Amino acid sequence: MVNWEFFDNMTPEKIDELIEKLMNGEEVVASRGATITSWKEAERVLAGFPDGRADEGPSAGHASCLGRRIAAERGWSAPDPNNLPAPEPKEESK
């Protein structure tokens, strides 16, 4: 994380590159968040003063959506409330 923004799938080499960029003052965007701001600006957001960046970045990380993706591929879903499956016969108590 940098200033409490997510950077996914990092390795030691990628971290070195990231630090170089930050030290050079280049713009850096979090992999699952917004453009990195100063720490002072980040703290203001945490204190309750929005910075207008909420719409930056993706909905979710690739890994977060794994189960949802697999369910979509296999046609799995939650039960239809209007067509609930019949309750299974009770198992013998173990």
Place this chain on the structure above:
Amino acid sequence: MTDLLTPVLSEQWGQDRSWKLGRYEATGGYRALRKALAMQPLELIDLVKEAGLRGRGGAGFPTGMKWSFVPQDNPNPKYLVVNADESEPGTCKDMPLLMASPHTLVEGVLISAYAIGSKQAFIYCRGEVLHVIRRLQQAVKEAYEAGYAGKNVMGTGRDIDVIVHAGAGAYICGEETALLDSLEGRRGQPRLRPPFPAVAGLYASPTVINNVESIASVPSIVANGAAWFQAMGTEKSKGMTIYSLSGHVANAGQFEAPMGITMRQLLDLAGGIRAGHELKFFTPGGSSTPILTPASLDVPLDYEGMASAGTMLGTKALQVFDETTSVVRTTLRWVEFYKHESCGKCTPCREGSWWLVQLLMRFEAGTAEEGDVDKLLDICDNIGGKSFCALADGAVACTRSAVNNFRSEFEQGYHTPAWELFPYAKSALFTTEGDAR
């Protein structure tokens, strides 16, 4: 028979701008709030009780029952507090939900606040997730602008305020009473119970404190009914829930499934253990739950199943470790976490976690002395169950279960460093230059 995976809370994750109010409403959002506001609060509490929703923050206490403990004749204001301080190692369900779909929680908060007679709801979110805080703040603002929150909610004459508060980085503030202290502006330290928060919680007033996932499950229960929720899960653990898989699996991620799915089924969905390796041990519900071995792959991951296996379901944070992993090293890292996060109030936790770290470091370095394994267990006995909260019990749970399952590996710490027995680079999920996997 329900499907193996049942996306409800995670249904919109990954969809374009899923966090915006317009998207949420387009997929049925806030219809449940409208329906709930037309019901009596007691009816809503009964509905949640009947559905069988159990707290998703780790303890699994029946949510409807907790709501019914609020004494409605108490003259103090009633408060709803949402615990969004997700910090249990391995847990990653509440943060993705808040980032992708914060309105699911906000709608749940408004319905739940109405049900318990609360006019002020607080969402205590850990501060170390800046972008989550942004999305949450925006969702609450959108809800106010749309008339779902604030004064005269949806024209019913009811007022419900929702306040987002960012924590300052403390695992202990995920403990419900320490959270309340922190919310009140004090250092987060647990309180003695009784009195329980339902009677005297925030500002010594009746307070319901629930996990994000618990409250986020409420809109779908209101929209689809108790029978729908009961159609998923097992006899005593109803509904769908989010399982987090991480570590040495081929594909880590979140899986929303009916309660009771097994580790074998989840591993299969995640592509199994990473290629060329095999499972050594895993945690069912974060580092605070006793570890399990391949012998437990077919035990249902619900509250009763995990209790029968001598562990706990906890936060359903399945951390997976293969044969390249040193149990000694893992236990040391976990206990270092607990020692760091100990608030210091209780001597057994504050001093004991520190001693456990000292001893475990000796085991890791191969310099432990004959008898140190029993000393480790003895210190655990002096810590477990002897503090105001369960943080220390977490340190004890992972240490005891690690020793019980892998005693001989600990005994090797009498003469050989853990990093010689299990070269650490082999456990890494990335390769560094010059390393073979």
